[in-house]
Amino acid sequence: MAVSPPHPRSPPLNALRAFEAAARLGGFKAAATELSVTPGAVTAHIKTLERHLGADLFERHAQGVRLTSLGARVVAPLSEAFDQLAHAVGLMRAQAQPHSVHLATLPAIAQLWLLPRLPQLREKLPDISISVTALEQPTDLKRSPYDLNLFFSDRGEGSILCEDIIFPVCAPSLAHHLKRLSDLSEIACLTDAVWANDWADWLQHAQRADRQPTPAIQIRGPTFSLYALALDEALAGSAVLVAHACLVQPWLDSGQLVAPFGTPLKRPTPLRAWSAFTPPPGSPSLRVLQALQSLSESRTAAS
Incomplete structure (x- = not known):
């Protein structure tokens, strides 16, 4: 009877994600904020990954952490892999929910700028389901379930609304x-x-x-x-x-x-709306961007 050779275990995905975020953002606390977990959870995930590899990925100091040479070498390919994974998930979500757009925005913008415009926005786009989540900071759209960010920003891309x-x-x-x-x-x-x-x-x-x-x-x-x-x-x-x-x-x-x-x-x-990638012509995200721009310009002209 054929015997299947043992397969080496892969490191836990959450541990890889925690390491990549901590390395990219420069610390465990920032990674915890992005991943919506505690800094202790990030520390535990990274220790799990280091035990799995049998090597340290970070040097711990009183002033913080610093990547080891091994950690520094693997950050770029790991980040690229997570970007590709997130892009694939985004494509699946767009196919599964082809008529929905999810916006992330600051609570003040949601309450005072967007909410008064939502009825007109939905009237302009009756076939698109628009959801809004209030966040304190712009989200990394490549790594999150949101389609558009709506924030005051100097990032130099997207549509300026005011x-x-x-x-x-x-x-x-x-x-x-x-x-x-x-x-x-x-x-x-x-x-x-x-x-x-x-x-x-x-x-x-x-x-x-x-x-x-x-x-x-x-x-x-x-x-x-x-x-x-x-x-x-x-x-x-x-x-x-x-x-x-x-x-x-x-x-x-x-x-x-x-x-x-x-x-x-x-x-x-300025108040900007932007997406992770240039939305294709006719896509729900592009139509929402264009409608927001139109509503903003009409309000400005009226005032």
């Missing part, structure tokens, strides 16, 4: 307390956790534009994890918020919010 212009806003009832920049020290100033540098960036710009000696300004007030909650407090008349113009334009148009100082700052991070 510029990112920031300036303080408040309710009209609060505006008469704000005559000078220094008045901000006496009023609650709201901060969004994602845009923690908004106040510092805008103040630097405003002080430069003012060209007058300005006393030190201390920005004080609560920090919100959701921009929409900070916006609600600003609308209630109790605080000032740095507005991202394209997110709050309806309230500016209605007069519920005003800009007491003006002096807008244009950032190099």
Whole structure:
């Protein structure tokens, strides 16, 4: 009777994935964030892979980790293999769900920019099922189940939907307390956790534009994890918020919010929509991109 020779066991796929992410991103914590697991799980996966190979892939130091010569040699082919695998999975998903598009976007963009446009978007594209997932950071579209990213970004690709212009806003009832920049020290100033540098960036710009000696300004007030909650407090008349113009334009148009100082700052991070690859003509992803662009241009022209 023929005897089948023993086959060497392949390393666990999750261990390979954890190593590739840690090597590509430069650390276990960043890999854990991308893979939606704990840093401890990444560490365990990599140790499993090292035991399987009988060799170290990382050197551990007090300051962090560094690839060994073996680890450095295998990163590129392993990354290429995972990219090809992800591309194949994406092709299967596109064939299995030919009329669906899944967007990833920031919660503030989802709530304040995309949601008001979804009815028109679905009216323009009745044959396409559009899903939205809120994320804090753009996702690697090659490695995720999403078709499009919709974020403020300086990446230089995709469709620009609007510029990112920031300036303080408040309710009209609060505006008469704000005559000078220094008045901000006496009023609650709201901060969004994602845009923690908004106040510092805008103040630097405003002080430069003012060209007058300005006393030190201390920005004080609560920090919100959701921009929409900070916006609600600003609308209630109790605080000032740095507005991202394209997110709050309806309230500016209605007069519920005003800009007491003006002096807008244009950032190099416009709102963009992009895909991992150039969508083929007529594909659902391309049609959604084109519809978003059209809706954005029509709103801009109307305002």
